[in-house]
Amino acid sequence: MNPTLYWEIVNSVANWVSAIAIVAGAAFVVIELRQAAKDRYLTLTSDLFQIWHSREFQDDQLFLLHKLTTSSWSEFIANSRGEEAERALQRVGGFYDRIGNLVRSKLIRQEEILPTVGGDAIRVWQKIEPLVREARQTENSLLFQNYEAVLPNCLECYVPIMHAESRLAEPVRIDPAELKKTLDAGTVVVLDVSKAPEEKRVRGALRATPNDLVGWLKVIPPGKDVVTYCT
Numbered sequence: 001m002n003p004t005l006y007w008e009i010v011n012s013v014a015n016w017v018s019a020i021a022i023v024a025g026a027a028f029v030v031i032e033l034r035q036a037a038k039d040r041y042l043t044l045t046s047d048l049f050q051i052w053h054s055r056e057f058q059d060d061q062l063f064l065l066h067k068l069t070t071s072s073w074s075e076f077i078a079n080s081r082g083e084e085a086e087r088a089l090q091r092v093g094g095f096y097d098r099i100g101n102l103v104r105s106k107l108i109r110q111e112e113i114l115p116t117v118g119g120d121a122i123r124v125w126q127k128i129e130p131l132v133r134e135a136r137q138t139e140n141s142l143l144f145q146n147y148e149a150v151l152p153n154c155l156e157c158y159v160p161i162m163h164a165e166s167r168l169a170e171p172v173r174i175d176p177a178e179l180k181k182t183l184d185a186g187t188v189v190v191l192d193v194s195k196a197p198e199e200k201r202v203r204g205a206l207r208a209t210p211n212d213l214v215g216w217l218k219v220i221p222p223g224k225d226v227v228t229y230c231t
Contacts, residue, residue, distance in 0.1 A: 045108055051095060052117055060088035061120060064127055073134035089128060093144045096121045100146030103153060110153050118154035125151060174227060188225045202229065 051057055068085060070076045080086045099117065102108045114121075125147065135143050174182075182188045183204065192205040 045113060060091045061124060063088045064092055064124055068127055071130040073131050076131055092124055093128060093147060097144045097147040100150035103150050104146060114154050121154045179227060188227050191226050191228045193228050194230045
């Protein structure tokens with residue numbers, strides 16, 4: 001065999017072997033990285049659940065739910081600075097804020113944690129919301145921002161899933177003339193979910209901050225039908 005041809009064959013085989021080794025090495029690295037990411041994810045979620053299940057956390061959460069009596073931040077600070085109430089607020093609010101940050105950053109999947117902690121997160125927020133809003137005016141404008149932002153996700157996970165046979169009916173449309181009659185009779189409330197300026201909205205329509213879940217719930221009077229519009 002021609003020596004030149006022989007060395008070309010050897011070089012070609014060596015290149016193929018080298019290429020296969022590189023591909024195999026890259027695949028191994030990808031597998032290792034995925035496993036490491038999975039291990040970190042499991043560790044992270046495990047740590048979160050461990051904190052949530054801890055006696056200290058549950059004691060603080062129960063304190064906020066059942067023993068917190070003030071809704072004024074100034075009064076809260078005057079009576080609770082450095083006391084159990086402030087510790088409970090910071091620990092519990094900070095925990096749910098951390099979960100909100102991780103969910104929004106897509107570092108944890110909301111369906112794996114919010115169905116468990118979402119109900120408590122909503123209940124606690126309903127208790128501490130007035131304190132948080134006042135504290136944002138005076139001390140920390142970003143206090144528990146991620147906590148509040150993830151609340152709609154909590155509600156979505158917390159509401160029981162309907163059975164397949166219990167599907168919601170299609171929304172009923174109402175024409176302007178009929179809407180005016182029901183408004184005059186006081187039997188419905190109009191909920192404005194549009195971005196229209198004030199002068200272009202339906203007169204008397206209720207409005208709340210779109211991302212403020214609790215705010216929406218507060219403006220809807222109980223016992224009345226609701227008509228929404230978005231244009």
